[in-house]
Amino acid sequence: MSKLNYQKKWVQHLLVPATLAVFSQCSFAHTRLESPTVIQGVKVHNRLNVGHGCSIDAIGTKGGSTFAQSAIFPNAVSYTPIIGVDSSATGSTWNSATYTTQPASTFYSPLAGIGTLIREDGAWPITLQKTDAVGNNDGFSAGGKAYDQTVSASIQTSVATAAITIPATSCARSVTFMLAVADICDITVPSAIATDKEVLYWSPIPNFAGVPGQPFGSAKGNSTSTNIAGGIPVGPAYSNYDGYTDAAHTIAGDGWASPATLKVYRNITGTPATVANGVYTVAQPANPLPPGCTGHGGLGDDVYVFPSAAQINAEMPIFSGVNQKGTLYWK
Structure with a gap:
């Protein structure tokens, strides 16, 4: 599809929003992966589900129609993610x-390619893989149709989550990847002045001990x-896409520090091969x-991986081409 036709398709759908609902197999209160926990070494046909639309009033009632989405998985090849390790004796957050x-x-x-777009007959008429400068898949943008979410429904985008391996020499029992997601209800409003009524962000905010620049x-x-424990502090933004309830960006939004996550568990005991309904599952060795x-x-240890602010700022905007090139549709 040419850039001109691609752009026209966005505009046409923006001017004539649909009043459709796409139902998920289960209910989601927020934007989350359908399979948020997986075992190491297994590639999963996953889905990112938009649980509800943007705010429609001053008290944060949800019901705005979602028109587009931009989603990013952490990349440790072209960027330097923020990584935290929890070794505490009790609990794990x-x-x-x-x-x-x-x-x-x-x-x-x-270290990259954690989430790869699967193009199939999904909700969005336009989907595009996000990549870094060397071609690693970092997430996706999707949209072109406004979906009414005032009924109990979620919008799905299919994504393959990679077969993550935890090194044998590591003490990690789990690795959790924090996604950065923007659910866009009004694509004509830029992020610099957007509120929860136009764009609802599910932002990863690495407010934990030792992170340079925190508390954000x-x-x-x-x-x-x-x-977040202790409430949202007074402090600087982490990225340009943290999310706010006001156009002046002084009050953190509903999805601040509430990101979608992918938690990969270490396969400590191993998994035998299985056959179910004609589907063969390969055995996984113990680790x-x-x-x-x-x-x-x-x-x-429980390990947490946050996309760097540099990656979020570079890859959250929506372009007509991969690697953040081509026509800029939203920033």
Whole structure:
């Protein structure tokens, strides 16, 4: 499709929004992966589900029609992600992690291509793979039709999540990738002035010990927010796409520090081959923890991988071509 026809298709659908609903196999309160937890070494036909539209009033009632979406998985080849390791004796959450400067290869591989768009007959008439400068798949943009989400429905985009391997020498028992997602209800409003009424962001905010520049927050903060332990602090933005409820960008939005996630578990005991309904599943070898791992009382560490602000700022905009080239449709 030529750039001109591609652009016309966006505009045509914008001027004549559809009042359609695409139902998921299950219900999602927010934008989340349909299979948010997977075992290492297994490629999964996954889906990113938009659980509801943008805000429609001052108190954050959801119901706006979603017109497009931009989604990014962390890339550790062309960018340097923020990585945290939680080894605490009790519980496990990303905001109890500690920043590490160890390279991503210490904890997982591949280092990019974590999420690859699957083009099929889905909800969106326009879909495009996002890539970095050397061709690694980092996510996707999709859209071209406004979906009414005032009924209980979610919009799905199919994506293949990679077969992640945790190195045998690593003490990680799990690796969680934090996605950066923008659900766009009004593509004519740029991110610089967008509120939750036009764009609803599900933003990864690495507010944990040792991260350079943290605590990230907003000009006014919000001590009562439950998005993060202790509320949203007063502080600088993490990226240009954190999300806000006001056009002046002083109050953090509904999806601030509430990203979609992909959690990969270490296959400590191995998985035998299976045959079910004519489908053969290949056996997966055991990957036990190496000696000397002390995290969580010897059970292993939980690792959290956030896309860098540089990656989010570069790849969140929607272009007509891969590698952020061609006609700019939204930024």
